[in-house]
Amino acid sequence: MGAQQEPENNHHLVTSEDQDHPANLIPSLCAKFWNLGWVTGTGGGCSIRDGDLVYIAPSGVQKELMKASDLYVLSLQQQQPDLKNRTYVRSPPHGKPSQCTPLFLAAFTRRGAGCCIHTHSQWAVLVTLLLEAQGSGSDKVFEINNIEQIKGFGRGFQKSGNLGYHDTLRIPVIENTAHEEDLTEFLEEAMDKHPDTYAVLVRRHGVYVWGDNVHKAKTMCESLDYLFQLAVQMKHLGIPWLSDIPETLPRAKADIK
Ligand SMILES: CSCCC(=O)C(=O)COP(=O)(O)O
Ligand SMILES: [Zn+2]
Numbered sequence: 001m002g003a004q005q006e007p008e009n010n011h012h013l014v015t016s017e018d019q020d021h022p023a024n025l026i027p028s029l030c031a032k033f034w035n036l037g038w039v040t041g042t043g044g045g046c047s048i049r050d051g052d053l054v055y056i057a058p059s060g061v062q063k064e065l066m067k068a069s070d071l072y073v074l075s076l077q078q079q080q081p082d083l084k085n086r087t088y089v090r091s092p093p094h095g096k097p098s099q100c101t102p103l104f105l106a107a108f109t110r111r112g113a114g115c116c117i118h119t120h121s122q123w124a125v126l127v128t129l130l131l132e133a134q135g136s137g138s139d140k141v142f143e144i145n146n147i148e149q150i151k152g153f154g155r156g157f158q159k160s161g162n163l164g165y166h167d168t169l170r171i172p173v174i175e176n177t178a179h180e181e182d183l184t185e186f187l188e189e190a191m192d193k194h195p196d197t198y199a200v201l202v203r204r205h206g207v208y209v210w211g212d213n214v215h216k217a218k219t220m221c222e223s224l225d226y227l228f229q230l231a232v233q234m235k236h237l238g239i240p241w242l243s244d245i246p247e248t249l250p251r252a253k254a255d256i257k
Pocket of ligand 1: 041057060118
């Protein structure tokens with residue numbers, strides 16, 4: 001017999017037969033993300049906003065083994081305006097919410113995101129290290145163009161459509177801090193400086209990716225990890241991340257600006 005849940009603990013918020021309910025989706029997505037090396041050794045995570053409610057994983061747990069009953073639930077309306085001293089409308093009997101919570105909340109409150117994913121992908125970390133090695137100030141933004149997968153990204157905040165093959169994808173990079181929650185002000189600065197980005201890289205740590213809904217956040221996170229891996233291999237092969245399509249190649253008339 002498991003621990004008896006107190007009815008006042010709003011346990012109903014994490015009880016659903018619907019596999020797409022946030023309380024079920026976060027554990028199932030994190031189990032998939034673990035297989036990709038995105039949430040290794042309790043790192044990384046995922047948070048989903050469903051209307052006013054935000055579902056958050058617990059801290060320091062094996063993200064691939066989470067259950068719906070492990071999750072915290074926060075009401076954005078009840079929290080406003082103070083997002084620092086957080087209270088939860090539902091908490092599990094033990095543990096504490098993810099250190100990533102303020103960063104997830106930044107995506108929900110400043111970009112109206114419906115889902116935010118945080119990975120410790122080695123490809124993301126390697127890209128930040130390659131940029132660091134380049135130095136001379138160019139280490140603050142990852143840029144790549146003329147790769148088909150770039151079409152996997154939205155054009156930007158409150159803009160419709162996706163980037164095109166000839167567009168340059170730009171992802172800002174912030175420096176890591178001793179404590180995850182201390183990243184928040186730097187993530188928010190990066191959002192302000194790059195209003196159209198859907199992701200922020202964290203040097204030597206990983207990446208935060210958000211989207212209007214789970215589908216968009218997940219597919220942009222997958223596309224980004226694909227591009228990070230490609231970028232690392234391109235660097236090995238001496239192929240620049242930014243290139244011009246040779247004029248000799250055929251370009252559709254619509255593409256010629
Ligand atoms: C070894 S993970 C260190 C903390 C971290 O970077 C992370 O993303 C997970 O933090 P949480 O509080 O969700 O365990
Ligand atoms: Zn992390």
